[in-house]
Amino acid sequence: MTRSRTALVILGLLSLIDLSGPLVTDGEHPPMEVAVVGAALGLASLVLIGYVARGAARALAPLVVLRILSAVAAVPAFFVDDVPAGVTVFAGAFIALSFVGVALLVRPVAAREVAVR
Numbered sequence: 001m002t003r004s005r006t007a008l009v010i011l012g013l014l015s016l017i018d019l020s021g022p023l024v025t026d027g028e029h030p031p032m033e034v035a036v037v038g039a040a041l042g043l044a045s046l047v048l049i050g051y052v053a054r055g056a057a058r059a060l061a062p063l064v065v066l067r068i069l070s071a072v073a074a075v076p077a078f079f080v081d082d083v084p085a086g087v088t089v090f091a092g093a094f095i096a097l098s099f100v101g102v103a104l105l106v107r108p109v110a111a112r113e114v115a116v117r
Contacts, residue, residue: 004052
């Protein structure tokens with residue numbers, strides 16, 4: 001499996017987790033508003049993943065931006081009071097996997113650009 005395919009699988013799974021947010025939230029962790037925004041980011045990311053998988057390079061930058069926004073949306077779990085420890089651990093893993101997926105996706109593109117020069 002190539003790096004970009006691995007990256008798309010990782011980002012796709014994270015997008016599905018985002019999409020399921022409103023179904024699994026207790027309304028407080030994360031708040032329903034955050035879960036709905038996350039679901040929108042997840043849905044848009046899944047659409048972009050489909051385009052990137054088919055070779056549409058123009059969908060790459062919006063996908064990276066959406067996945068970074070999704071990761072940033074999980075950061076408050078570390079600073080808000082009364083967040084269960086399990087949710088904080090999940091948020092940390094989510095953020096780490098998001099950046100791994102983005103790095104794996106962007107790195108082959110950057111390597112190709114250098115090789116062309």
